[in-house]
Amino acid sequence: MSGAADREAVFATRQSLALMKAKLKGAETGHSLLKRKSEALTKRFREITRRIDEAKRKMGRVMSIAAFSLAEVTYAVGGDINYQVQESARSARFRIRAKQENVSGVLLPAFESYVVEGSNDFAMTGLGKGGQQVAKCRETYARAVEALVELASLQTAFVILDEVIKVVNRRVNAIEHVIIPRTENTIKYINSELDELDREEFYRLKKVAGKKQRDTAEADAEMKQKKDMQAKQDQENEAPAEDISGPTDLLAADEDEDVIF
């Protein structure tokens, strides 16, 4: 039978049957729950991938605008400010903060940008000329970085969700294709084994009953035989006595002795 192929090593008892049935029920519940979780995550995942696609394109545009404004600065200042900027960077004004979002029990981090007020490393940049362009450029780049931060949080969520969905799907498949069939096989095996035991028991009972009947019949026959013999003997014993005493008056006769078999 197929149950022998893949089943759990249990003894075929009613207790383990009940246990297996509970397990099957649990597996089915878990399967449907996980399936739903996987669907919710996939929905979210698709939304995120779509937004990533959009955000990446937007980033391309924003970055080109930003690069253009930097070119304007170079023109207005009348020389490279690269070196000056790189050397005067001290403390980040533009920082990020991570917060969490919960999607079906998965914690997705999201970055949030914030600006630390009061620190400006580039007070001297563009002091001579082109200060306005520098300020404009800073704003443009700040907006670009905001877009980048948003994209980064989408991307992080993408990576994490991808991983989680894989794990959840693996679990769903494991339950669907391994645990449930195996439990069902085990239940089938236990049932067939219990049936077998039942039949065996029934046959044994029948056998015992048959033997008992035979024994009783034998005993009855023996008893009957004995009785017959006794009766015959009695008759033989009684007959001569009649001969001696001659015919008796039945009515006047003494009371008969009680016959006890």
Next chain:
Amino acid sequence: MSTADYKDRQFLAVIGDEDSVTGLLLAGIGHVTAPPDSQKNFLVVDNKTDNATIEAAFERFTTQRKDIGIVLINQHIADRIRHRVDTYTQAFPTILEIPSKDHPYDPEKDSVLRRVRRLFGE
């Protein structure tokens, strides 16, 4: 992933050409740590910079420093260390490939976008 792992990550890092880095620094993401080992969170790459330096910076930003949440890298520079970028799968810090002035953005090369496309079966 413990909570402390990403709560401390509050900076961005840049590996890029001179203009990209300058622009991003102007936006105010530049940060230099306290003097003893004053580490910058940006690296300017030009034609003379060799790949080992870029890889070292990438390594430093992604694995060694625990205060960086996002690593921005110019796409043409990411191409130079493409194997490192593609094999990087951690969630933190996030690697973000950005376009540069001289190199237009090509979505086909982006490691994440490629995954997006593959998932949608395009």
